[in-house]
Amino acid sequence: MQTACESVAAYAARAQAVLPPEIWHYLDSASGAGHTRRDNEAAFDAIPLMPRPLADVRGGHTQLALFGRPLAHPFLLAPIAYQRLFHEQAEVGSAMAAEAQQATMVVSSLASQPLADITATGVDAWFQLYWQAGRDATLALLRKAEAAGAQAIVFTVDAPVKHATLALPAGVRAVNLGPDPAVPAIGPGQSAVFDQWMMLAPRRDDLAWLRDQTRLPLLVKGLLHVDDAAHAVAVGCDGLVVSNHGGRVLDGTPTSIATLQRFRKVLPASVPLLLDSGIRSGMDAFKALALGANAVLVGRPAIWGLAAAGPLGVAHVLRLLRDELEMTMALASCARIADIPSNYEPFANEE
Amino acid sequence: MQTACESVAAYAARAQAVLPPEIWHYLDSASGAGHTRRDNEAAFDAIPLMPRPLADVRGGHTQLALFGRPLAHPFLLAPIAYQRLFHEQAEVGSAMAAEAQQATMVVSSLASQPLADITATGVDAWFQLYWQAGRDATLALLRKAEAAGAQAIVFTVDAPVKHATLALPAGVRAVNLGPDPAVPAIGPGQSAVFDQWMMLAPRRDDLAWLRDQTRLPLLVKGLLHVDDAAHAVAVGCDGLVVSNHGGRVLDGTPTSIATLQRFRKVLPASVPLLLDSGIRSGMDAFKALALGANAVLVGRPAIWGLAAAGPLGVAHVLRLLRDELEMTMALASCARIADIPSNYEPFANEE
């Protein structure tokens, strides 16, 4: 058996080596020229870290509570579709790893394995919900997630129209969804965007309706304008996942970390903000927490681990990220998550 | 037959693959070190896009009116010289594609096919006019364009002196022009620039004269200083095409999008401004519209389509751009062109 990789970057390299090129490209690519994807990461790099040696951080830990439940650490597995593309153990493998590392897994609407099989691993699972073209089908999917034991719902709103960027191989499909929705026919002069796909997209009143359908915590993922975020909170949503979809939907959007800072400035401190898009290290996670995030979602790095080494790879990536976060906390004299300032200013007290 | 390309960038790659290297170089190159060309595109990339999901954009569309005529969308084919260099169907092929996609085509003074053949496709055609060394020859060319059915005149003023950067192959020439003008002889100590070529260049009084020669809408293309733009409007021109000639004339000029913003700040809102130079996607077009453009001209991308796949390629490039614009509008909650703000501030309402 292969030895474990030594870093998250090494898992990326091994994943690229073992995946068929078109699958790697699908995983690695972003929309447009990829500016948003690169900007997400560069924005983290531009934030300085300020070590504070000689502090007493003995007995520190990374525990926190979210929606009333204790978490061992602030890393969640981001919802990634069709994980059978990357490894035969797929979502179940990711779930086993998350369970072993005490991580919550956000299961995609487009999971390639049955929800029940995933939650049977014992993992703490949230469910990522895509609108299903109408209220009935959406409600049916929500109920299926609740029945499988999902502990929270993450409603993704930034990708109303899917572009197929990969022809799915035989046997890989979204097994938890009902039949494809009927797409309205359009005539000459009509628009596939405005008269077809957007007819099936959720709207503001659908969000308010959805809020009323479940007692689970409801988070909205993919809002980037503060007015939209404030509206989601106003209609009763419990939290937000700050995300630009890893740069996969619209190239040129604001970065995830800049959006987090804008949201945190405006929203009540009691509203949990989870950051998705761009986390590549425990140092990045520290920066996100220090700029207002309550927790972070890990997307591509976890899949690098899955592709490279199956469940063990995912677990090791999570362990590497946890270790880096702990080390960064220790170097920054933060023994607990609450010690990390929520409005990070590395040069405060100067001038 | 080859399958269609999936993106504008893929058409560029295929065009490069099929064109003779010297023709590709001629198409792709820019003046000087190419700063202006790269800056044009980088300036678009630096403008953020702010999605506003959950809006109701059902039944939206991209229609607009320009000079009293309805347009299905804001994309025009930019005037590109000598299209027989790129494909045997040349300007007639581009016109067929424009007609199929309901796009207006701006036909170059240096078209390599007869005006009448181009307009016979039924395309909505404008005519791009170069000064013909004097008023008589210029007027003759204007009348020829009017006779062929041109609906507007685009007077290009930024390239008074032509540099031959390509030896035209046999059979490729500007078939709609009269004989070459007599160039003044110069003696020792005289300047080829000041005493020869600039003797044949148009001047301010020529613009005023030209305005009086036609009832068609007259646009000026290539002005970059706001005083020059204001002067053109003052002498009765109907609109401006904001352009630095795709970086092909003078390296180091301001970018097209920055110039658009400067012009829009100064000129009356009733003056149509069309942006040329740097549009590579429907997202770019959205940004141009959001910063004050009424419509946009597409140059190299259309020729990539022509070289790669003839009229079908041009049509497909236009379709891709339209789809991207519609998608961007939908994601930005703009159901109509008029919903796009004309002074885009993605972070307005914050602070």
Place this chain on the structure above:
Amino acid sequence: MQTACESVAAYAARAQAVLPPEIWHYLDSASGAGHTRRDNEAAFDAIPLMPRPLADVRGGHTQLALFGRPLAHPFLLAPIAYQRLFHEQAEVGSAMAAEAQQATMVVSSLASQPLADITATGVDAWFQLYWQAGRDATLALLRKAEAAGAQAIVFTVDAPVKHATLALPAGVRAVNLGPDPAVPAIGPGQSAVFDQWMMLAPRRDDLAWLRDQTRLPLLVKGLLHVDDAAHAVAVGCDGLVVSNHGGRVLDGTPTSIATLQRFRKVLPASVPLLLDSGIRSGMDAFKALALGANAVLVGRPAIWGLAAAGPLGVAHVLRLLRDELEMTMALASCARIADIPSNYEPFANEE
């Protein structure tokens, strides 16, 4: 025998050529993505140099005094661990070179040769002290350094937890240290960072304790926050080595030269500040002195010399750096170190 290299960069190239790849990688690498390492050097490059020709600098020199002792010039050899990795003459070779070039050598706690052998060369030696998991072992090491003739102690505090990034070859080890400390065992749910390694790390009260254990000048190396620097001075430390460990500990920290400027603004002028991390030329040294440093430490460049040409290589690198500093001083009209302004503003007197 090989001819000498002509520049510090040439020594780097030769070192890369002669070292085994994994040793070169260990020397050359930095933590994370290497941002801090590159930023250290780029920050120097961004500081302009202002020549002042026609000055009278005859008879100038680079002498200075530090902790009451005269130095011929402001270059010290930085503490680099395990120099047998790079050349068989190792630390003794470096010491011979330093002695020949009148440079002080800061000997690492992780030296691969006995302290007594190193000081037997007659070099002016300081000793770099790592915390030894507790006070007893630390004190024992301190006493060993004092006994070997160390003239100052440099207490490094920025690397409480070591990551093994290289498996040491047989025969290369820290010969001056006692047996490895007993690492606390941890159980399930406990943290290797917080419950194991940080149990062995020094804390603020250990610094105060250490201060009381020696009459030698005590410098602290690796503090980056001005409050921490001020605290070290307050408890009686004699100086600071401004360092981010050459980017080898935590990626994303502030650059060495920026930290120097921040420290100099806040600390009394009487506190010596030595700059480590990023010095690649005598011009860099001039900039550091001009921005508040009293002296500078040279790390990788000295090892490039050691690997490329043994003691002669180290001596030549020091000579090249001295020559460059003298030349820069001469061009800047500074005949003496004291003529270099301590708050460099190349464009002062303008405006």
Place this chain on the structure above:
Amino acid sequence: MQTACESVAAYAARAQAVLPPEIWHYLDSASGAGHTRRDNEAAFDAIPLMPRPLADVRGGHTQLALFGRPLAHPFLLAPIAYQRLFHEQAEVGSAMAAEAQQATMVVSSLASQPLADITATGVDAWFQLYWQAGRDATLALLRKAEAAGAQAIVFTVDAPVKHATLALPAGVRAVNLGPDPAVPAIGPGQSAVFDQWMMLAPRRDDLAWLRDQTRLPLLVKGLLHVDDAAHAVAVGCDGLVVSNHGGRVLDGTPTSIATLQRFRKVLPASVPLLLDSGIRSGMDAFKALALGANAVLVGRPAIWGLAAAGPLGVAHVLRLLRDELEMTMALASCARIADIPSNYEPFANEE
């Protein structure tokens, strides 16, 4: 015979192809990491050009007067040492080209051919003077230049100490200089910089002395601090050549164009400022003139022409630069040099 190159960049490429690698490297290289050389050029690129079409520039020209003498255009050949390295016709070849293109040639103290041979071409020649270790030898060289017909003296002060970066081939030497000066011997502990080379360097009183030795216009080349420039003017120097020696002396100095702007702000408008270092095109020359230069010196581009095609190459490079300047003037609506504003603000009149 080879066809002429089409651009200055093409001459650079051909020069690199025909020169022995070590000669090309000597010509192309700069000091340190080459930041200053690249910054010189990048600073020009960052200055926008604002076309003003439709102006009447018929009969324009580039003539100007400098020190009471008429010049056909503002390009001078910069002083380049040892031109026999690049072409057998060497300085005489450059002079023939300059004469043919009505350009003034600044002959180097380190010319590899006799002054009399160079001026016998009929070229307008200035003489670049290096300090010759003392007043007697300097005066002898000055007199030799005057006797050969030099029309102005350019005293270069930024390179008091020469580094040999090339071993001169047999037969290439500074034929116009006397025997090498006696270098003071130094003992142990003395500095080659402060006690040897700087003993031979010129000082402020030498500049005042030099001013009194000649009735020719005296320019100082290589000052970068405004106080030094003001001092040179105060002691009676007639002009300044703003130069950082093409980045060949000290890496990290301010750029030539930024220094020009700083000098122009402080010095009387009557003091001619010539810009050296970084001119690669006629557009660059326009920018220099528009920011306060009276004329510009062309260094490497002329030598590219010399190496590539001998005197015809130098003449063609000058012609290309002149054509580009004329074209830029015409596009910017400047019929004469005096029409170019001396404090260029491309966006003036806006806001």
